[in-house]
Amino acid sequence: MAKGFFARLLTAVAVLSASVMVMAQEDDDIMPLRTHSMYMPYIDQDLQNRWFDFGGDAMINTNKHVRLTADRPSQTGYLWSRLPITSANFQVEFEFKVEGKGDGLYGDGFAVWLTKERETMGPVFGNKDYFEGVGIFFDTYANSRQSHSFPFVMAMVGDGKTSYDNANDGMANRVGFCESDFRAKNIPTKGRIRYYRESGVMTLELQTKEWDRWEECFRLNDIKLPQISYLGFTAITGEVHDNHDIISITTNTLSKTETAVKRNNSTPPPQKKTGVMWYLKFLAACGVFVALVMAFKMSKSSSNDMKRF
Template sequence: MGKSVFSRMLMGLALMATTTIVIVSAGDEDGMNPLRTHSIYMPYIDQDLQNRWFDFGGDALVNTNKHIRLTSDIPSQTGYLWSRLPLTSSSYQVEFEFKVEGKGDGLFGDGFAVWLTKERATMGPVFGNKDEFEGLGIFFDTYANSRQSHSFPYVMAMMGDGRTKYDSANDGESNKLAGCESDFRGNLVPTKGRITYHRNSKTLNFKLQTRGWDEWDECFTLSDIELPVMSYLGFTSVTGEVHDNHDIISVTTSTLSGKGESPFKKLNNTPPPQKKTGVMWYLKFLAACAVFVALVMAFKMSKGSNDMKRF
């Protein structure tokens, strides 16, 4: 057998082993599958100046090279970005990049909100959305309406039941499930939020990136939380006498499966399916066999070549 044939054989076996190992590695990931219907990126709109999966409204402006501006740095604006279809997956993750900035020195506001609610695209007083909503609102509040024990900007979560009003006069203090102080306004690094929800464990986690790239800080984790089975994803903003630019730069939504449940295993003791474990073991076994065969053949061919030289 010529050296070129031998080299091609080894390369083929190495490729087989590498491919198998890659498949095994992919199976060990967090089980994230991108959801195009709830993700949006530049240029945001198609040739008809629309987006197939999202609606824009109110004072929202689309800059195809930069962002979706929910509200501009001028008074009395309201704008929104809403998914056209509801999220129906039992577990999912929503990661969004945003930017809040303006010319205001000391006085700015009012903020923006992220929604996972039963209703959609109805403008109102709660950061640009309707009051008495049903579902989850996460509020990025930059202006204090009353004296609080925490500083601003502040991020807080409220679960609406369709009847309870938002306590605007006290910055939602009576509605707050959880929250955190966060210096997300006017940052030079990309600011991001990440919502991870698992319906089976009724747990929702929210993290923020404000200090540096891929440096995530946990804001809060909600337990025993159950979002509407059909939840629309929305982003809204409002300005009054105080104002800011409130921009959404990108939204990436993924469904979660397999090990996606692992962050909350203590709340869900259901063992993982055995079938998947068996498949992973089989793929790893194939990878090991491919590497072993390649090594054996390399040894035999090398020995045969040496014998021919001695003859």
Template sequence: MTALLKDLALWVLAICSIFIFVKANTNLNPANQGESIIPLRTHSLYMPYIDQDLQNRWFDFGADTVINTNKYIRLTHDRQSQTGWLWSRLPLTAANWQVEFEFKIDGNNPNLYGDGMAVWFTTDRAKPGPVFGFIDKFEGLGIFFDTYANSRQSHSFPYVMAMMGDGHTEYDNANDGKANELAGCEADIRGKSVATKARITYYKNTYLEVKLQYKEWDEWEPCFTINNISIPTVAYLGFSALTGDVSDNHDVISITTNSMNSVPPRVQKPIPRQESASSSWFGLLSILKLIATAAFLGVLILVYRMYRNQSNKRF
């Protein structure tokens, strides 16, 4: 009889443990926390890039930019003194967003090339200028993919760096933006056989993160993270490139932009769950029902075993 009671207790304990485990994992499931990613078609671009009227509904392009509908949007050819740009027609107003784009920088000269390209999140748009093909004294964020050193630096080139413009400060072109740099990293992004990509993730007033793919497919290298950064609420997404005495092909191949309705993982804090009295009673009632069911099954097992023992004694 003692052995049968032990079996009954273990049976009830096992079922209760399974119930608690399933309930806990359901509460921790991210799908229940309201996170979502919403594609932004207005700021995404793929082949063939243009419609039958040789236009794009959501983007403008100009200067020396050339579109090959089967391959790329070429901002500059490998020729001297070229500039090209590609800009969204609508501002990027989402609070939290991620822009991932594929690009390619290469040319005929393996030793002397430049100047580079940039991605922009600024209040102005489609204005050619001296800063990688865009105006100086801009307002907003510029991320520069600089392939040519104008002066001696402690880091190698290509170099990826960020600058936050206030509408008044000039870009320090003579020193490769050293006076303006918020953060940066060395990255061998030129002339790669693997697809080169950049992924820029922004959470409003919290942080900006840049990762690069240039070594292996789907191998993302952290470039930099900037905390407590604020990009203008109304900012246009743009791409531009510039060549001078040195040159390169600067291509944009695809752009994917998503809005993110979630809290950044690095600052996400658990929110205490506040259950109403009715939900608490419902949970308690469910547990009691489970225990009662387990006890009933245990009693059936106990009766069955007692019956078998009595039958064996008769013979």
């Protein structure tokens, strides 16, 4: 009877071990990039962040957000990574919130940057004009009559020589765009950027309607980021204004290629819930440990019984 139980226990250990290995293999394409991630309380005891610089009118509420601009006129704020992203393939997921007291009139918006230069304030959503890299603009105010509604999200690829078409809301610069009602929502609003250097594919997904419901905003091909690209967030207000908040930034390197994305020309691969996966792996590892301890005790008890006999 003891031998049968012992055999079943060893089988359970083998199954649990195999489960841990399978889950590890399934999840090995996503690895956290701490140098480009940021969470509350955002700053240390020296009132700084090890991996990000903030400035201009940006303010930090350690329990809530990094506020790039407050709901006041003529503000400009920024948040920039101190180090460039060197990974060939990566994903940036960020939670943001845009809201204010404006009734019908609010603006101007915020931007996410992957650019060669950093921390240079200017007129393009708080960053410099004639930038080199990619800017993704979350625009909440129409500077001219447009055929689409606002808020509006668009991407521009800057070559360092081309100016942003501010008078026409970037119409001359758009390489990817979508209408998105991301302002003043009751659920966490998020964006998720994926980039694969070899294929030059960049995608943007947005969560604006309900929790964990992601919708693709655009997909770009043949995008070549500068070899040195910093991650930045900037915002600007003028006569119209809003609170522009960054709540969290989670960046991961993607060790696998863009093969999974190519399965469908418009739909990126399903996002793995890395937190759940790691939790399951932890539970499985604990199960293996407990099973091994029990197996050892059973083996020792069986040995003692034989000696007494």
